[in-house]
Amino acid sequence: MCGIIGVIDRKRALMDGSSIRDALSLMNERGSGEGAGYAAYGIYPDYQDCYAIHVFFDNLVEPKSQVDHMLHKWGRIVHQEAIPTYEQEGLKRSHIPWRYFFKPYSDLMAGSTTPEDDVIKHIVMETNSNIQGALIFSSGKNMGVFKASGWPEDVANFYRIEDYKGYIWLAHNRYPTNTPGWWGGAHPFNLLDWAVVHNGEITSYGTNRRYVESQGYTCSMFTDTEVVAYLFDLLGRRHGLPEDIVVKALAPPFWDEIDNMPEKEQKLNHAIRLTYGPALMNGPFAIVVATHEGIVGFTDRIKLRPLVIGENEDRLYISSEEAAIRVMDPDVQNIHMPRAGEPVIGRLNV
Amino acid sequence: MSLGSVPLKYKVSIDREQCMHCMRCIDNCSYGVFHREDDRIIIDSRKCTACHHCISMCPRDAITLKERPVDYRSHPLWTAEAREDIINQARSGKIILSGMGNAKPYPVIFDRLVLDACQVTNPSIDPLREPMELRTYLGKKPSRLEINKKDNGDVELLTKLTPNLKLDTPIMIGHMSYGAISLNAQLSLAKAVEKTGTFMGTGEGGLHEAIYPYQKNMIVQVASGRFGVDINYLERGAAIEIKIGQGAKPGIGGHLPGEKVCQDVSCTRMIPLGSDAISPAPHHDIYSIEDLAQLVRSLKEATEWKKPVFVKIAAVHNAAAIAAGIARSSADAVVIDGFRGGSGATPKVFRDNVGIPIEAAVASVDQKLKDQGIRNKISVIASGGIRNSADIAKSIALGADAVYIGTGALIAMGCRVCGQCYRGMCPWGIATQRPDLVERLDPEVESEHVANLIRSWTLELSELMGAAGINSIESLRSNRSRLRGYMLDEGTLDVLQVKPVGA
Ligand code: SF4
Ligand code: SF4
Numbered sequence: 001m002c003g004i005i006g007v008i009d010r011k012r013a014l015m016d017g018s019s020i021r022d023a024l025s026l027m028n029e030r031g032s033g034e035g036a037g038y039a040a041y042g043i044y045p046d047y048q049d050c051y052a053i054h055v056f057f058d059n060l061v062e063p064k065s066q067v068d069h070m071l072h073k074w075g076r077i078v079h080q081e082a083i084p085t086y087e088q089e090g091l092k093r094s095h096i097p098w099r100y101f102f103k104p105y106s107d108l109m110a111g112s113t114t115p116e117d118d119v120i121k122h123i124v125m126e127t128n129s130n131i132q133g134a135l136i137f138s139s140g141k142n143m144g145v146f147k148a149s150g151w152p153e154d155v156a157n158f159y160r161i162e163d164y165k166g167y168i169w170l171a172h173n174r175y176p177t178n179t180p181g182w183w184g185g186a187h188p189f190n191l192l193d194w195a196v197v198h199n200g201e202i203t204s205y206g207t208n209r210r211y212v213e214s215q216g217y218t219c220s221m222f223t224d225t226e227v228v229a230y231l232f233d234l235l236g237r238r239h240g241l242p243e244d245i246v247v248k249a250l251a252p253p254f255w256d257e258i259d260n261m262p263e264k265e266q267k268l269n270h271a272i273r274l275t276y277g278p279a280l281m282n283g284p285f286a287i288v289v290a291t292h293e294g295i296v297g298f299t300d301r302i303k304l305r306p307l308v309i310g311e312n313e314d315r316l317y318i319s320s321e322e323a324a325i326r327v328m329d330p331d332v333q334n335i336h337m338p339r340a341g342e343p344v345i346g347r348l349n350v
Numbered sequence: 351m352s353l354g355s356v357p358l359k360y361k362v363s364i365d366r367e368q369c370m371h372c373m374r375c376i377d378n379c380s381y382g383v384f385h386r387e388d389d390r391i392i393i394d395s396r397k398c399t400a401c402h403h404c405i406s407m408c409p410r411d412a413i414t415l416k417e418r419p420v421d422y423r424s425h426p427l428w429t430a431e432a433r434e435d436i437i438n439q440a441r442s443g444k445i446i447l448s449g450m451g452n453a454k455p456y457p458v459i460f461d462r463l464v465l466d467a468c469q470v471t472n473p474s475i476d477p478l479r480e481p482m483e484l485r486t487y488l489g490k491k492p493s494r495l496e497i498n499k500k501d502n503g504d505v506e507l508l509t510k511l512t513p514n515l516k517l518d519t520p521i522m523i524g525h526m527s528y529g530a531i532s533l534n535a536q537l538s539l540a541k542a543v544e545k546t547g548t549f550m551g552t553g554e555g556g557l558h559e560a561i562y563p564y565q566k567n568m569i570v571q572v573a574s575g576r577f578g579v580d581i582n583y584l585e586r587g588a589a590i591e592i593k594i595g596q597g598a599k600p601g602i603g604g605h606l607p608g609e610k611v612c613q614d615v616s617c618t619r620m621i622p623l624g625s626d627a628i629s630p631a632p633h634h635d636i637y638s639i640e641d642l643a644q645l646v647r648s649l650k651e652a653t654e655w656k657k658p659v660f661v662k663i664a665a666v667h668n669a670a671a672i673a674a675g676i677a678r679s680s681a682d683a684v685v686i687d688g689f690r691g692g693s694g695a696t697p698k699v700f701r702d703n704v705g706i707p708i709e710a711a712v713a714s715v716d717q718k719l720k721d722q723g724i725r726n727k728i729s730v731i732a733s734g735g736i737r738n739s740a741d742i743a744k745s746i747a748l749g750a751d752a753v754y755i756g757t758g759a760l761i762a763m764g765c766r767v768c769g770q771c772y773r774g775m776c777p778w779g780i781a782t783q784r785p786d787l788v789e790r791l792d793p794e795v796e797s798e799h800v801a802n803l804i805r806s807w808t809l810e811l812s813e814l815m816g817a818a819g820i821n822s823i824e825s826l827r828s829n830r831s832r833l834r835g836y837m838l839d840e841g842t843l844d845v846l847q848v849k850p851v852g853a
Binding site for chain 2: 177200201203204205206207209210211213214215216238239241242245254255256267268270271272273274275276277278280281282283284301302304
């Protein structure tokens with residue numbers, strides 16, 4: 001079932017990770033102690049022009065030399081270090097989390113309008129499908145994902161999540177059925193600027209996967225959530241569609257509703273469904289997606305998973321449970337539930 | 351020395367105690383199995399084709415039919431069929447003709463594929479309570495949308511979509527020409543597709559005036575003989591289909607014997623009365639893929655780019671690459687006709703030995719288009735041996751947008767798959783032009799039967815989708831992860847991109 005929560009401060013005020021940790025722990029009923037994770041935007045101001053590449057290494061010999069080699073080929077490593085971690089009794093360390101701050105050479109990707117992003121995407125896909133013992137799980141600028149197998153509080157303390165300050169946070173408490181115990185299987189999933197937390201199971205995974213694969217993505221995480229990140233990257237970044245249109249492609253209105261729309265809207269929705277049929281996500285889900293510009297939360301078309309919204313001045317909260325939001329912000333206002341498939345968008349206004 | 355007769359195929363007998371001497375069987379059998387001598391009904395079993403018309407009309411259930419009443423010495427290689435074919439050909443020196451689809455006992459891949467259903471981790475969806483979308487659009491889709499979001503939030507759509515066919519259900523009826531089947535049969539099918547919001551093909555026989563009222567549900571066919579094709583015909587169709595090949599007889603053309611070309615057929619096909627209608631093996635203006643692309647464009651030009659153009663090919667070894675070539679033309683859909691597809695008249699050696707099953711063909715076509723990133727450029731229609739809603743669900747999960755059914759629709763009108771269509775004496779009034787037989791088929795009644803079949807399969811399809819937690823047909827399309835192969839070999843699983851059961 002899984003528990004998710006996301007928050008944005010629209011004025012970019014920074015929040016440390018302690019309160020989202022507490023909120024996530026409140027939803028332990030929804031997890032099984034086998035996976036939790038956090039994503040935060042705005043945490044690396046000193047390296048904001050670099051891609052922050054987070055990697056799980058099985059050891060620092062073979063896999064790391066291969067990743068180093070690839071990075072050297074494609075750009076310049078500005079800085080690298082082990083991600084600081086602190087032993088927790090309830091958490092078994094299975095990988096070494098490492099981070100690179102990296103600048104790709106933009107002239108290496110011919111024919112691309114976003115060459116730097118495409119270099120990074122290539123590095124991520126290559127590493128995750130071809131380098132044994134290395135997994136890139138975070139690759140955006142001035143943002144990072146922190147995840148592991150364990151209860152939310154253990155994972156948070158393992159990374160000392162309160163040491164990071166971000167204006168957007170996503171968090172996820174996992175109840176795995178597919179790939180228990182695997183660090184890579186924990187959420188959030190990330191590619192470039194996109195981070196995704198997801199509660200549910202995508203029954204259209206086979207269709208969505210074939211679609212993103214035909215557009216040059218490689219699915220390597222053995223879980224359905226990764227396609228959401230790729231779909232957002234494809235539609236949002238490469239096709240240049242705004243988030244609300246991307247959500248309309250992923251969780252479109254029913255044909256009956258479209259048939260009854262005013263002509264212009266009808267034409268648009270009709271075109272979206274025809275063009276992006278293979279991107280339509282079926283099955284029960286509640287999802288929150290973030291980029292450095294904002295967050296968007298939405299559910300499947302018949303809302304088979306919960307999603308609650310709360311607001312407090314500049315802050316917008318999206319979560320599986322109202323109680324979790326109240327832990328983060330006891331004074332939260334305007335708690336409500338969005339309709340099925342309706343996107344809830346929180347955008348920066350600075 | 352004479353070869354003598356081959357043993358009877360069927361043995362018909364009448365339970366004389368049950369029989370009430372109504373003589374209906376005599377009237378019903380167009381093959382002349384029954385005749386009357388004084389007060390007795392005499393049976394000539396050798397003429398029987400197992401069409402079941404007498405059996406279905408006998409008020410007393412007095413007629414019994416047995417297949418192969420005479421045994422041969424059993425032999426695994428020299429089957430009775432192999433021996434009989436040789437005997438017959440030794441006599442005739444000719445190609446053996448046959449009707450309907452492939453009759454060899456090849457394993458059926460559909461029967462070795464199983465579908466998935468939800469349990470616990472995701473809920474199944476109840477089609478009685480929740481919307482279930484089977485609406486399908488056939489035609490080219492853009493690979494991406496261009497929009498312009500204005501500052502006031504207004505979204506302007508810049509991409510122009512090409513015309514698509516809108517189907518209420520992904521089930522269409524394949525091309526069976528007037529000539530191959532009767533006008534009443536075609537009329538029944540036309541009424542059925544109109545009732546169910548879908549489409550049917552005219553076949554290569556032109557469009558009879560009686561079908562004009564249903565033209566918005568008709569896909570008109572342009573085949574190698576170009577029979578019945580003129581601008582009026584093209585403009586009447588909702589879409590145009592170029593027929594390159596047919597699953598029952600890949601690589602060869604067609605032949606409608608002159609005796610079937612009556613006044614009406616001759617007008618509709620635009621050929622002289624009583625002349626043989628011969629469709630050549632290739633189109634004589636298509637000798638390569640670019641010629642095909644040109645014909646697609648010509649048809650589009652002729653109809654002002656208002657109608658989708660489909661291209662139908664037989665499922666052969668190289669179907670995937672051919673489909674990829676077709677996807678690069680202006681064509682909107684590629685129809686793949688598997689080797690079980692039916693036919694009115696086909697050399698038996700082709701019907702039973704040439705081509706590949708639709709399951710493998712659709713999977714490999716979908717895969718090739720996906721690998722080349724052009725899957726959305728074209729719709730894929732599967733046909734050839736689709737027997738029920740499960741076959742449809744499996745075809746779609748293997749990559750089809752929609753299916754054509756043929757034999758299934760005929761069975762709904764009475765056909766018993768006796769395989770004698772090429773003889774023109776179909777007692778059900780389907781594959782015949784004999785007025786007394788055609789009259790037996792009432793379009794009002796039979797269209798309802800065919801429509802019912804489409805409705806039932808549509809309902810079952812929604813139930814199967816709901817059980818799999820899917821409420822929109824596009825999420826079933828190419829969703830190979832919802833299929834598993836049962837006792838399929840590794841090579842086939844690999845082609846189908848399906849995991850074995852339990853994996
Ligand atoms: S139809 Fe049946 S009952 Fe009538 S004559 Fe034939 S066998 Fe007898
Ligand atoms: S259409 Fe008529 S002749 Fe052909 S198989 Fe069916 S029953 Fe027999």
